[in-house]
Amino acid sequence: MGKWATRAIALAYLAFLLIVPVGIVFYRTFKDGFAPFWDAITTPGAEHAFRVTVEVAVFTVIGNTVFGLIAALLIARCRFPGRWMLNAFIDLPLAVSPVVVGLALILVYGRFEPIGRFLDSHGIKVIFSLPGMVLATIFVSLPLLVRVLVPILEEIGTEQEQAAYTLGASGVQTFRRVTLPAIRWALAYGIVLTLARALGEFGAIAVVSGGLVGKTQTLTLYVQQEFQNFDPVGAYAAAFLLALLAIVALIVINVVRPKEHRS
């Protein structure tokens, strides 16, 4: 009796908050068949927004993968003064609102700030252009990979790495042949998390991009614009595309995660 009540309450809550609303959006996207959906996501505006989103995500993943690997190795394998501070700094982005991320970058790299002016005079435009959007996305997704890699590195320990060293392997060789294979699934997991976050970022990008249509508009900004221009078909189609990417990422994460426990 109590069992049925808790189950009913939990499922009803999830249904009304999550499942039915998502279902309605999927239904509305395809209620007139596949053709209107396809037309809506192949407009020049949508295609361009998709391209910008992918560009930002690729640069973000590259930057944060390099950073995440080095930072995780430092935290898991080295003892140095200030290590706890590095740890805390890396978690900092989790406490920052996306809008504040955008503002923070504008206050340094904006055209009216010293550093921004200097870069601008050398022809480098950061704010209202791709570099600023990449910086914003790197900021919000920075902790994800490090937080996945550090526990795995600590768990696998250093025995195999030390064995490689005593057999004469260099640091780079040891990393490539011993450490990297051991953490590859965690690395894949962290990269998918970073990628999913990068594809879906909205707030920070909305501030630094200026949302210039056909220039710095990402898919999430496109959803907002279409919706506010009373074009629900375009908004739903782009939102469905983003949701689909999110669900694929979720499935990949669920497939990758158990593997780590087995190995």
Next chain:
Amino acid sequence: MTHLDLDLPIARPPAAESRRARRPVSSFGLGLGFVMIYLSLIVLIPLGAVVFRANHDGLSGFWHQITRPDALASLRLTLAAAAIVSLVNAVMGTLIAWVLVRDKFPGQRVIDALIDLPFALPTIVAGLVLLALYGPSSAIHLNFAYTRPAVLLALLFVTLPFVVRSVQPVLMELDQQMEEAAKSLGASPITTFRRVVLPNLVPAILAGTALSFARAISEFGSTVLISGNLPFKTEVAAVHIFGQIESDNPTGAAALSTVLLIVALLVLIAFTLVQRWSARRG
């Protein structure tokens, strides 16, 4: 060996000591240098610039900016909404975790996987999704668009996973013998839960609630479409900051941002303390 003379960010046995001594610049130094420059350019200097700009006109200027009626209203709404949402999450998150761990029903694995959806879904899509059921075109004739309940809905949606995902593993590890003992001594299911299960879950519930509070006060994307951003009514702090940036008042935006940063940091410090406390107890 001092702390700093590791050659690579990988542990190295004493045997390799001699080789390291020949190299003047260690890869440890290079790695740390790269990490610090990357962090500084993207996170630390920009955040410092926010706090610096907030005090552009001195402490009185900062106070003036955050006590403007519209700024204060947005801050009040944000804190109140985040508090309500965190409370609901503490209760519903625990209940959902309980059902996912202790109950068995068909489709459970799918429901379990769906819990992560709000984290994976872009926030702007979250807003759009909620408008589909609770907006002007609602199938069940519930139109919350541009009202305060809409803000709560958006925040509940994006913070759903926090408590569930922090309580779930604790519940799985929990030894059921204690509960059986309580039951055999005549305790009702509710008493058993309250006196035996709940005390073990409290640290996890608190941790999840703290994270959902921190997320709720900084939320932007999901509230944009559904709240209508009406000043004094449905405008949350992040949306107010956005408006101040757009209307060229970076000092005001920075002042309110600083308040949000301080609150979020305090909550995260509380979160860390709760975790240490539970680690000591466990």
